Amino acid sequence: MYNEKRKKCNSYFWKDQGGFWNNVINISRNISNVIPTTSCESMLKILKAMKLYMPMIEIHHSINISDEIKANVGSLLDTVEKTSVEVERKYQLKEVSFEPDELEPPNNFREINVYPSAIEVTSPESPFLRPNVIKGPYQSVNHYLDVQFRLLREDFVSP
Incomplete structure (x- = not known):
């Protein structure tokens, strides 16, 4: 016992x-x-x-x-x-x-300001984001830059 x-x-x-x-x-x-x-x-x-x-x-x-x-x-x-x-x-x-064709960006990331505006920060709408590629390659250099830029910008909006 x-x-x-x-x-x-x-x-x-x-x-x-x-x-x-x-x-x-x-x-x-x-x-x-x-x-x-x-x-x-x-x-x-x-x-x-x-x-x-x-x-x-x-x-x-x-x-x-x-x-x-x-x-x-x-x-x-x-x-x-x-x-x-x-x-x-x-x-x-x-x-x-997540299909690559469905996730085409609505605008060119190079034309977006690095810092989000006050409207973007207070807006209830979520910005366009592609998922980060964890397995496999990115489609292109532009695809990589677009994904990383939008994710960086999203960190400003909702950390």
Whole structure:
């Protein structure tokens, strides 16, 4: 069994086991609600580990984890898995939608002022931006300069 010295190090868990699990579930739920796209991968790992290890913890330490807590972990795991699938689908759609022909600039970047005007800064409309090329080559030197110039300018508008 668990020795007394180790129990002292984990006293929060041993004093209120149900409260501990509920707090872990609440923190996980809040993180997945606040930053769903960023937290999907890590939350999936944590929740799958919780679901897998809860029965082992019960057996090894002779404790009982309530069915409500197990159901909450399962429910949250299902929610995070659905969110993960949606996020993955959204990224796949974004990757498909970037066609070079569709992204022709409305104006020549060489004719645009380096510093944005007050109207551009306060405008609710987003300026034309091409995605930065991460994999593969740029189409041309002009394409590279256009992309980098517009991204630099956008950093002035919405840092």
